[in-house]
Amino acid sequence: MQSRASLFGGLALLIAAAAAAPFVPPWMLSLATIAFANALVVLGLVVLWRVGLVSFGQALYYCIGAYVVALSARWTGFTDAVALVLIGGIGAGVVAALIGFLLARYREIFFAMLSLALSMILYGVLVKTESLGSTDGFSVETPTFLGYRPHGAALGLTLYWLTLAVDAVAALAVGLYFRSVAGALAAPIRDNEIRVEFLGVSVTGIIHTKVIIAGILGGLGGALAAMSIGHVDPNMAYWTTSGGFVFVTVLAGSGYVAAAFIGSLAFEALRSFAYDVIPQFWQMTLGSALLLTILFLPDGLGSLVTRLKRRRAVKS
């Protein structure tokens, strides 16, 4: 079965990513942690992308997840990473559920711009809030893990593994969702909303669910990123952050769940490489990469797998 093959493939990737960690230099590990945290936001964008919606404001949920973690630790002294990640995801999910009543009625550019506007409202509020450090933000307490209090390299390693664990659960859940009626209705809704309504399904309801799923994933990603970076600031809600997530979504494509993670890792690696090698022109390097992707892989990195399969099918 195809689903079993992709499950084992995903599991193999997960084990490889987890096992490689102790042999990797700390800077690379922290890069991978951020990449795999951000991949959750990208996975949420993939959920929306499949139904033909692009959110240019997904950083809203990323920032909410991050600030929920930072503020919980700051105000209550609660530092358990597992619980904080869940709270970050739920917090962003609740906001997405409320915003969804508005967003689910819009499509295309209106959906994109409205989500962008909402994220910039949060940015504006955070910038003006001096008690939260204004544009500088503030630092996040060192997280603990169910009583375990690692420091230094052990902390980085534990955070990395926690991120992988959250990723695995999210990937599995989204994979199952894509196989459900609600998930599989993405292409039909993109094609013809009238027919979907007259089959007895609320299109607004389905899109609202997708906004919530993407919001929860954004919050989880933001929470993990906040702990890994050790600092939060309003830039996490800024439109360039959202743009970065959309960039990775284009790079990854919407065909495969795993592509979100590989695409995110490739993006962070490319960014850090570009920054190291040609610091003056790092944006140009990223821009060129995006251009080449759109020209030669319009369906993203994931489509490489599709092409390989097709070639094999032709041969046999």
Add this chain to the structure above:
Amino acid sequence: MSDAPILDVRNLEKTFGLLVAAHDITVSVPAHQTVGVIGANGAGKTTFINMITGHLTPTKGSIRFEGADITGLPSRDIVRLGISRSFQVAQIFPTLTVFENMAVAAAIAQRKPGLFGNIATPVRSAATDAAADAAIDLFQIGRYRDVVASALPQGVRKLLDIAMAVAGAPRLLLLDEPTSGISIEEKFDLMNVVMAALKTRKITVLFVEHDMEIVATFADRVLAFYDGTVIADGTAHQTLDDPRVQELISGVRLKAGAHA
């Protein structure tokens, strides 16, 4: 079988500002009847269908389906209660194949009840695949099973639209001009397939049609619409022979085909 009507419409009226699109429509349809609806463009036929299926909310009047008041409910709720419809312009999923179109419709029809039914039901299963293929056979579009819907000929699009509309096992189906856009030679073939399929599924049918020969052939009963209301209601012969209907609606066309 009960004598209670499956559809009972009383004093239905729809106005758009000063325009009266429909008024004083009172119609009662018993189960298993095939009702033809005729009338010139703008006579209120599609408005009538749109009100029954919740696409438009009536300004006045009531619509009862199997005894329950459905006036003003949203379309998706009316569909779930057992009224489905096809469209003058076929409403299908153009990027999916015929089979995929039907499989989606079958999966929706078979989903579990409750708030999370859409998430709790897998989209593909042996049962949905079987239902999709059965519908494709019933509507005789097996040749096109794996063709992407955007590439289908007009007649097959129409059949697919109707096949999807009946996937949820409705008791009442409203067909809005099932033969529009189809060549004259193909119209009868298409209607034969559709009516045979609907008879197999025991579905009560109400269809809008401009071709009087088709109406006379397939309808047990014919409603004639003029200027937003029903001006004649009876068997196909009664309605089509009505002098007002001949004068206002069928006129020349009936004379041409009347003695065929």
